[in-house]
Amino acid sequence: MNPFLQVERHGAVVMVRMNSPETRNALSEPGQIQEFVDLCAGLRRDQSVRAVVLTGNGKAFCAGGNIKDMQNREGIFAGSPYELRDTYRNGIQQIPLALYELDIPIIAAVNGAAIGAGLDLACMCDIRIASEKAVFAESFVKLGIVPGDGGAWLLPRIIGIPKASLMAFTGDTIGADKALEWGLVEQLCSAEELETEALELAQRIAQNPGHALRLCKRLLREGQHMRLDSLLELSAAYQSLAHHTQDHSEAVNAFVEKRKPNFKDQ
Structure with a gap:
């Protein structure tokens, strides 16, 4: 089985690509979660890494949880309420604890849709730049659930309580221009230039001690x-x-x- 995370080294910068384009890089497998945890543990130990870029392969950054698994109550969505609580705590909630708390600066290069847990994943990063084709949604409420991976803590700290409330209560999708206006992302560029721009920014950061x-x-x-x-x-x-x-x-x-x-x- 191919790894979910493709990792490349560019000097003091590490490029990480989520690589499940057929699922729009959905996050629903325990193995995917463990890859994030293991990656952060390795980066924490490697003092030569000074910046990280996180992006997705294909048309999406990350589409969040796998809705078919939700429908069938399979994978991380299986079990009793008590079992589900522990699945969240010991599963996807390990990503914000590992990624957000990593001491290395992280840039999210949002190449496409960042939906639900995918938006929250981008919010775990320090800086977000996006393709002009990117879209964003805190869409949990549309599925009758709540942000289970830290979005209710992360999103208001980036765009403020009123705008975060609007996104969380409606579940509506916003485009890249609105995301830039609201401060959710810091820069927009063409899809073709996104990785280059992200790497150049990471290299500027990595020039520092x-x-x-x-x-x-x-x-x-x-x-x-x-x-x-x-x-x-x-x-x-x-x-x-x-x-x-x-x-x-x-x-x-x-x-x-x-x-x-x-x-x-x-």
Whole structure:
């Protein structure tokens, strides 16, 4: 069986492609979920990775859960209410815990439909850029269910409570232009240019020292639920670590000497 995630290395950037175009990259198999968890565990250990790009093969980014499995109560949708609760907790909910909490900056290159869990998956990333053909929907309510993978926490933090409520309560689909207007995505480009644009952005990010990127992302994450004074304490601790890295010294010396720095992730 072919892996769901295709992983390519481009220097300090990792490109990840969901590869089930026949299902529009639907997320319904335990193996698919485990691949995300394993990928994040490996990336966490690899200090040479400084940015990640996540996209989908085919016409969709990710269509969310497999509706045929829902209809037949198969796969991750099988079992009693108690069993389903544990299936969510031990299954798809492991993706936001692994992906959102990964310290490496992640760019979602949304090539097509990002629906339901697919939209939530894009929201787990730090930055979203999209094809002009992309569409987005927090569509759970249309199937009589609720966001089960963190969307109710993620989406309001990106576009605000009123717009997130509109999307969640109607389940309606919005186009790429509306997504840009609402701040759901940061950039639109043609379908042909999407991966190139995403990789170029990732490479710009990856030009910076890896330790600083990881600490900066962690501060941004922690700042969403900490008091200012607590965040300042954490910032001081992180800054003291950053000041004593070799890459900080190299960055300062390169700036003064007007040359390109040579970072070694040390």
